[in-house]
Amino acid sequence: DDLLRIEGVSKTYKGGVVALHPVDLAIRRGEIFALLGPNGAGKTTLISIVCGIVVPSAGRILVDGEDAVVNYRQVRRRVGLVPQELSTDAFESVLATVTFSRRLFGRSGHSAYIEELLRDLSLWDKRDAKIKDLSGGMKRRVLIAKALAHEPDLLFLDEPSAGVDVSLRRDMWKLVHRLRERGVTIILTTHYIEEAEEMADRVGVISRGKLLLVDDKAALMKKLGKRELDLTLVEPLAAVPTELAEWHPTIENGGHTLRYVFDATEERTGIPSFLRRLGELGIAFKDLETSKSSLEDIFVDLVGDAK
Numbered sequence: 001d002d003l004l005r006i007e008g009v010s011k012t013y014k015g016g017v018v019a020l021h022p023v024d025l026a027i028r029r030g031e032i033f034a035l036l037g038p039n040g041a042g043k044t045t046l047i048s049i050v051c052g053i054v055v056p057s058a059g060r061i062l063v064d065g066e067d068a069v070v071n072y073r074q075v076r077r078r079v080g081l082v083p084q085e086l087s088t089d090a091f092e093s094v095l096a097t098v099t100f101s102r103r104l105f106g107r108s109g110h111s112a113y114i115e116e117l118l119r120d121l122s123l124w125d126k127r128d129a130k131i132k133d134l135s136g137g138m139k140r141r142v143l144i145a146k147a148l149a150h151e152p153d154l155l156f157l158d159e160p161s162a163g164v165d166v167s168l169r170r171d172m173w174k175l176v177h178r179l180r181e182r183g184v185t186i187i188l189t190t191h192y193i194e195e196a197e198e199m200a201d202r203v204g205v206i207s208r209g210k211l212l213l214v215d216d217k218a219a220l221m222k223k224l225g226k227r228e229l230d231l232t233l234v235e236p237l238a239a240v241p242t243e244l245a246e247w248h249p250t251i252e253n254g255g256h257t258l259r260y261v262f263d264a265t266e267e268r269t270g271i272p273s274f275l276r277r278l279g280e281l282g283i284a285f286k287d288l289e290t291s292k293s294s295l296e297d298i299f300v301d302l303v304g305d306a307k
C-alpha cells in the first residue's frame with residue numbers, strides 16, 4: 001500500500017548542476033524510510049521537490065494517487081517538513097509558533113491536538129518560552145512540532161541529527177519511533193549508516209544524484225557489513241596457512257600482505273577474532289587498514305561505479 005509515489009523525478013539546477021537523475025521510489029504507508037547518502041548526493045533536493053519547495057525538471061509525484069502539482073493545495077497539507085537548518089522565529093513563543101503553523105493550513109488554532117503534540121515532544125512545559133532561549137535539541141523539537149501542527153500523514157526529516165550531540169542522537173531516534181506510533185509515515189535523510197540502521201524499516205542509498213538501491217534495512221546492512229581488511233606482514237608468507245584458510249575462506253595472500261574479506265555484522269568473523277587467530281598461528285603484522293572505509297567506497301562496492 002503506497003502512500004507516496006515518486007516517478008521519474010529529476011533536477012538540474014540553474015547553471016547545469018545535475019542534482020538528481022530520474023528517481024522512481026514508492027513509500028509505503030506507515031513505514032520509516034531512510035535516504036542514505038554522502039553530502040551533495042541530492043537528498044535535500046529530492047525531499048524539497050516532494051514538499052513543493054523546489055521545482056522538478058521532470059517527473060511526477062503522487063500522494064495517495066493524487067498528483068502533487070495538479071492538486072497542490074490538498075497534497076501540501078498532507079506533508080510536513082523538518083528542514084536541515086535550525087532557523088525559526090526566535091522571539092516568538094513555542095505555542096504561538098506551532099499554532100501559527102497549524103492555522104496556515106486552515107485548521108483551527110486552539111486544539112487538543114496541539115497540546116497533545118507538545119506534551120509528546122516534551123515541549124508543553126516550555127510552551128510560553130521564547131524559541132531563542134531553548135537548547136539546540138529543543139529547537140529541533142519545535143521544528144518537528146511545527147511540521148506536525150497541521151496533522152500531516154507524511155513527515156520529512158532532513159538530517160535529523162546533523163548538529164545534534166552524539167549523546168542526544170539516541171533521543172532523536174527514539175522520538176522518531178514515537179512519531180511513527182502517531183500514525184505518521186516518515187522519510188528521513190542521513191549520511192550516517194548507523195542512523196539508517198537505528199531508525200529505518202527500509203533504506204534507499206543515494207549517491208551523485210542517483211538512487212542506487214532500495215532494500216529492507218536488514219538486507220542492506222548485511223551488504224554494507226562486507227568489509228575488507230588489508231594487513232601488512234612482518235614476514236612474507238608463501239601461502240595462506242591451511243588452518244587459516246579453513247577458518248575462513250576469504251583470505252587472500254599477496255606475499256607481504258593478507259587481505260581478509262569479512263562480514264562485519266557477524267561477531268565470529270570480525271576483525272578481533274581474525275587478529276586473535278593470527279596471533280595463535282604466530283603471524284605478525286606491521287600495519288592494518290580497512291580498505292572500504294568511506295561511504296562513497298562502500299556504495300561503489302555495493303552497486304558498482306555509478307558514474
Ligand code: ADP
Nearest residue numbers: 013014017019038039040041042043044045046
Ligand atoms: P544533499 O542534501 O544530499 O547533501 P543536495 O540536494 O543539497 O544534497 O545537493 C545536491 C547537489 O545539488 C549538490 O551538488 C549541490 O551543490 C547542488 N545544489 C543544491 N542546491 C542547489 C541550488 N539551489 N543551486 C545550484 N546547485 C544546488
Ligand code: MG
Nearest residue numbers: 043044045084
Ligand atoms: Mg542535505
